[in-house]
Amino acid sequence: MAKAKYRPEFIVQRDDEKCIRCQVCVRMCSNDVHAYYPDTVISDSFKCVGCHFCEDLCPTGAIAIRRSEPHIKENYHWSGTDVYNIIKQADTGGVLLTGMGCDRPYKDYFGHIVLNASQVTNPSIDPLREPMELRTFIGGKPEVVIIGKSSEPELRTQIPPQLELETPIMFSAMSYGSISLNACKSLAKAACDFGTCWNTGEGGLHRDLSPYAHRAIVQVASGRFGVNKEYLDAGCAVEIKIGQGAKPGIGGHLPGEKVPEEVSRTRMIPEGTDALSPAPHHDIYSIEDLKQLIFALKEATRYEKPVGVKIAAVHNVAPIASGIVRAGADFVVIDGIRGGTGAAPTLIRNNVGIPIELAIAVVDSRLREEGIRNRASIIAAGGFRSSADVVKAIALGADAVYIGTAALIALGCHLCQRCYTGKCNWGIATQDPYLTKRLNPEIGARRAYNLLRAWSLEIKEMLGGMGINAIESLRGNREQLRGVGLNEVELELLGIKHAGEAW
Amino acid sequence: MKEVVIDARGLHYKVLNDMVHRAIGEGVGRIVLENVAGQRYIGDGLKEEVEIVIRGTPGNDLAAFMDGPRIVVEGNAQDGVGNTMNGGEVIIHGDGGDILGYSMRGGRIFVRGDVGYRVGIHMKAYKDLFPVVVVGGCAKDFLGEYMAGGLLVVLGLDGKDELVGDFVGTGMHGGSIFIRGYLDERTLGKEVGVTEPDEDDLTLLHRYLEDFCRCFDLDLGEVLRKPFLKLYPHTHRPYGRLYAY
Numbered sequence: 001m002a003k004a005k006y007r008p009e010f011i012v013q014r015d016d017e018k019c020i021r022c023q024v025c026v027r028m029c030s031n032d033v034h035a036y037y038p039d040t041v042i043s044d045s046f047k048c049v050g051c052h053f054c055e056d057l058c059p060t061g062a063i064a065i066r067r068s069e070p071h072i073k074e075n076y077h078w079s080g081t082d083v084y085n086i087i088k089q090a091d092t093g094g095v096l097l098t099g100m101g102c103d104r105p106y107k108d109y110f111g112h113i114v115l116n117a118s119q120v121t122n123p124s125i126d127p128l129r130e131p132m133e134l135r136t137f138i139g140g141k142p143e144v145v146i147i148g149k150s151s152e153p154e155l156r157t158q159i160p161p162q163l164e165l166e167t168p169i170m171f172s173a174m175s176y177g178s179i180s181l182n183a184c185k186s187l188a189k190a191a192c193d194f195g196t197c198w199n200t201g202e203g204g205l206h207r208d209l210s211p212y213a214h215r216a217i218v219q220v221a222s223g224r225f226g227v228n229k230e231y232l233d234a235g236c237a238v239e240i241k242i243g244q245g246a247k248p249g250i251g252g253h254l255p256g257e258k259v260p261e262e263v264s265r266t267r268m269i270p271e272g273t274d275a276l277s278p279a280p281h282h283d284i285y286s287i288e289d290l291k292q293l294i295f296a297l298k299e300a301t302r303y304e305k306p307v308g309v310k311i312a313a314v315h316n317v318a319p320i321a322s323g324i325v326r327a328g329a330d331f332v333v334i335d336g337i338r339g340g341t342g343a344a345p346t347l348i349r350n351n352v353g354i355p356i357e358l359a360i361a362v363v364d365s366r367l368r369e370e371g372i373r374n375r376a377s378i379i380a381a382g383g384f385r386s387s388a389d390v391v392k393a394i395a396l397g398a399d400a401v402y403i404g405t406a407a408l409i410a411l412g413c414h415l416c417q418r419c420y421t422g423k424c425n426w427g428i429a430t431q432d433p434y435l436t437k438r439l440n441p442e443i444g445a446r447r448a449y450n451l452l453r454a455w456s457l458e459i460k461e462m463l464g465g466m467g468i469n470a471i472e473s474l475r476g477n478r479e480q481l482r483g484v485g486l487n488e489v490e491l492e493l494l495g496i497k498h499a500g501e502a503w
Numbered sequence: 504m505k506e507v508v509i510d511a512r513g514l515h516y517k518v519l520n521d522m523v524h525r526a527i528g529e530g531v532g533r534i535v536l537e538n539v540a541g542q543r544y545i546g547d548g549l550k551e552e553v554e555i556v557i558r559g560t561p562g563n564d565l566a567a568f569m570d571g572p573r574i575v576v577e578g579n580a581q582d583g584v585g586n587t588m589n590g591g592e593v594i595i596h597g598d599g600g601d602i603l604g605y606s607m608r609g610g611r612i613f614v615r616g617d618v619g620y621r622v623g624i625h626m627k628a629y630k631d632l633f634p635v636v637v638v639g640g641c642a643k644d645f646l647g648e649y650m651a652g653g654l655l656v657v658l659g660l661d662g663k664d665e666l667v668g669d670f671v672g673t674g675m676h677g678g679s680i681f682i683r684g685y686l687d688e689r690t691l692g693k694e695v696g697v698t699e700p701d702e703d704d705l706t707l708l709h710r711y712l713e714d715f716c717r718c719f720d721l722d723l724g725e726v727l728r729k730p731f732l733k734l735y736p737h738t739h740r741p742y743g744r745l746y747a748y
Contacts, residue, residue: 094747223625223649224606228589229548229570256740268608268629269651273677273739276649282624283583283602292543292563296586299520300548300568420746 004087007080008045011068012054018062025054025063030423030435051416053425085346096346099419099429101246101338101383101405104350109357109490110389114499116480118467125469127460133470134456136400138163138237139306139330141374160330161306163217163237166195167456168394168471171448172335172381172402173219173241173310175201177254177263177275178342178419179408180436181208183428186411186444188212193445194452199402202241202252202277204266205231219310220297221252223277225267229300237306237331238297240290243279245339245382248312248353252277253343258422260431291327298328306330313337313359313382314352318366324376325367331377333402334359338383340405342429343420356382357396361494364397364476373476387458396494397476410451411444479503504532512538516562520544527551536561541581546574549591563600566593569610582619585612589632594718601643604636607653611635611711615719616661620668621645626678628652637715644668647734648692651677654711658683658726671695672734676741680734681708683726691734694741700733 012033019041025034026041033047034054048065055063070080085096118124125132139162148154171187178201185208191198192215199217200209204226209216218235220227232238243249254263254275264271284290290309297307308331309324311317321332336356341349360380367373380393381402390401409415412426419429427439463471466480474480482499483491491498507526511519519542526534532553536545539559546555546566557565557576566574567586579597583605590610601619604612609632617640624645626634634653639660646667647655655678659666666682673692681700688697700708708731709723716723 088747092747095745097746224587224608227568227587227606228608229550229568232548232568253742264629268632269627270629270677270739273651274742276651276674276676276742278649278674282621282648283586283605292583296544296547296564296567296583299517299544302524302548 003091006046006084006087007070007072008048008068010045010048010050011066012043012045012048013064013066014041014043015062015064018060020060020062022059024057024059028057028425029054030425030430030432049416049418049421050414051418051425052414097343097420098346098349098417099340099342099344100415100417101340102349102353103417106337106355109355109486109494110385110392112484112486112490113357113392113481113494113496114484115388115391115395115462115466116482117465122467124467125464127457127464130464130469132460132463133472134167134459136165136168136471138165138308138377138379138400140376143374161237161304163197163306164195165197165400167452167459168398168400169390169452169455170196170217170379170400170402171198171407172339172404173199173201173217173239173244174342174404174408175203175219176206176209176266177201177203177258177431179428180424180430180439181206181262182436182439182441182444183408183411184209185212185441186439186448187407188216189441189445190448190452191215193449196452197236199239200226200235202226203254203263203275204268205234206262206266210234217308220293221277222279222281223252223275225269225275225277228268232297232301235305237308238301239331239333240281240293240297240307240309240329242281242284242290242309243312243314243335244310244341245312245335245337245353245356246341247344247348248314249279250345250348251279258431263431287323287327290324294328308333308376308379310335310381312339312352313354313356315354317354317359318362321363321378322366322370322372325372326375329376331379331399332363333379333381334363335402336380336382339381340383340408341419356380356393358490358493360393360396360398361478361496365495368476387455387462390455391459391462391474392481394471394474395477395480396496397478399475407448407451410447411439505530506533506535507531508535508537510537511540511542511559514542516542516544520547523549523555527553539578546572546591546593566591566612569593579616580614585610585636588612588634596719598640599638604634604655607634607636608632609634611637611714613637613639613715613718615639618642621648623650623653623655623680624648626650626653626655628678635711637711639715639719639721641666642668645670645673647672647675647678647680649674649676650680650736651675653678654707655680656683656708656711657681660721660726672736674741675734675736676739677736679704682732682734684729684732686732686734694736694738695734696737698733698735700731704733705731 140160146156202221213234221241310333337353377399380398424430481496541562543562564583570589573592576595582600584603593612598616599614599618606625620643637656672695
């Protein structure tokens with residue numbers, strides 16, 4: 001039987017007149033796309049994943065990577081991807097894998113929401129000349145605050161532990177193992193320099209990252225990798241990972257070949273064994289059980305730091321979030337369908353979960369209706385592309401957001417979605433020392449810091465335009481939002497009016 | 504050694520655990536908790552060299568995240584004993600509950616009586632950290648599920664026929680389980696094989712059983728009279744060929 005050929009997804013075009021045979025591309029490509037034969041360089045497009053590393057490195061601009069047209073006859077129902085996936089599965093009998101977040105054309109709600117600005121009747125604020133407050137506190141807030149009446153101001157209410165952030169943007173959970181140590185270092189340092197938090201993911205805390213641990217949210221997942229007393233003590237908050245937006249209902253699985261010595265030391269498992277973090281925590285079958293783990297962690301950390309819970313945004317997200325808050329979580333992380341990952345079954349990533357915009361709105365509404373919104377902060381995650389997305393998320397009801405993919409793009413990621421191969425040319429999603437050294441953590445930290453700075457400046461501009469001088473006044477302030485091209489159900493769920501409607 | 508007795512009657516777990524922490528802070532080496540009735544998280548996250556004797560029934564997550572102390576329960580314990588425990592010792596004179604030793608990475612738990620479901624789930628060893636759970640009685644379903652390292656022993660000292668429930672070692676990819684006596688192979692997870700223990704296994708087993716017998720005043724010779732079966736994982740990579748790359 002004739003075997004179907006895979007199509008090259010990309011075409012590597014080389015301008016032979018510009019090529020100076022320096023062989024940088026040959027040496028650098030981890031997918032072995034380029035090869036040098038005396039006086040000529042040839043490229044095998046079949047191997048190209050479209051990460052554009054060679055293109056960016058080529059000193060003469062001789063290389064161009066172009067998306068190729070599928071050489072099968074596509075139709076409205078059968079895309080080239082569908083067909084080639086079936087061929088691949090017939091070849092291997094395996095589950096399709098992918099990396100990064102869902103790329104399917106589900107409605108982009110952020111793209112259908114517009115912001116307000118002040119005109120005439122209320123003044124806008126110029127953030128360049130007037131104070132603008134982005135400081136955000138993550139943690140439970142008391143119902144009432146009692147201030148003592150003596151001459152010195154005195155807070156009589158005991159405030160639950162809080163994370164103090166200089167901007168409502170944090171780096172989401174990406175474990176050492178899923179990304180390189182240099183990538184972890186870049187984000188950790190940027191978070192510390194800027195005054196926000198990063199997240200260890202479920203892979204433990206590498207010893208080289210301990211200088212940044214005071215701004216680390218340490219994750220506890222079902223496999224408990226790297227979790228011990230020191231780990232819990234080191235971080236500024238603890239996050240119980242129930243699920244993630246890229247693969248709701250699916251556990252983590254770091255294959256044995258990605259557990260070399262350093263990863264093994266950090267996760268505290270032998271080299272080369274599979275690191276299995278199944279979707280269910282087998283001590284959590286109910287909200288009551290979740291409460292038990294939340295308080296086990298609070299007891300272990302002597303109630304000194306916030307303990308939160310991360311879930312994927314699914315159909316029942318609002319009642320689940322309510323249960324989590326009632327179980328005593330200090331923050332709830334909701335990860336939408338666009339949330340990224342180092343590896344997930346393609347079909348799960350593309351078909352399970354709900355958009356984060358809707359999830360934020362329904363969770364915030366539900367907690368308000370029940371009168372428990374103050375008990376926990378909401379952190380939204382899953383595909384934030386710009387400061388505008390962040391502003392809209394906060395106006396819908398989030399306290400802060402987690403960015404993952406955007407942060408990795410700042411470090412060089414070109415969204416080729418092949419994180420699961422461990423061959424990341426940009427030195428991010430790999431443990432190969434030849435590749436990881438391409439990412440200089442000092443430069444990475446500066447770039448991630450720059451991203452935080454740029455987005456924070458933009459948020460201030462947008463706030464000022466609305467006549468708001470503190471991010472606190474934007475939180476859940478849905479009057480600042482209007483829908484464009486959304487139907488009644490969507491507007492009702494988002495809790496916003498359609499553009500054109502006045503206050 | 505300084506010793507203190509705390510009456511736990513009617514105390515909320517937070518109050519009780521605060522008292523334990525305070526006592527340890529004051530350098531107490533032995534704490535006796537009287538009238539314990541379901542208070543959770545006793546010994547949770549403790550690292551100090553201290554002995555805690557519990558009279559009564561401690562609540563869930565006893566010794567969770569613990570890394571050092573020795574806890575003696577003069578009664579039964581409930582669920583989640585030794586959850587993510589890193590070091591230390593828990594001696595239970597009665598029965599233990601479900602998920603005992605969940606993700607335990609070091610130290611040991613000795614139970615004189617029976618234990619519940621999913622005991623030893625996710626147990627893992629790393630370098631000199633080696634978790635050990637010895638059960639004097641029987642265990643229920645899913646013993647050693649996803650087990651990645653360490654040692655689980657079920658002795659069945661009380662003469663029951665069925666020492667373990669179903670699905671023993673499902674997803675197991677490291678460590679070993681020893682069963683004293685008969686085992687119906689239909690109860691095993693598909694990732695597990697059965698063999699007779701070799702010399703090294705027996706030496707390891709003797710070491711822990713000697714301590715176990717000393718704790719509960721049992722005759723080692725009597726315990727060793729019945730032969731043991733060893734359960735081992737077929738592979739360290741049970742889910743290695745799942746994906747289409």
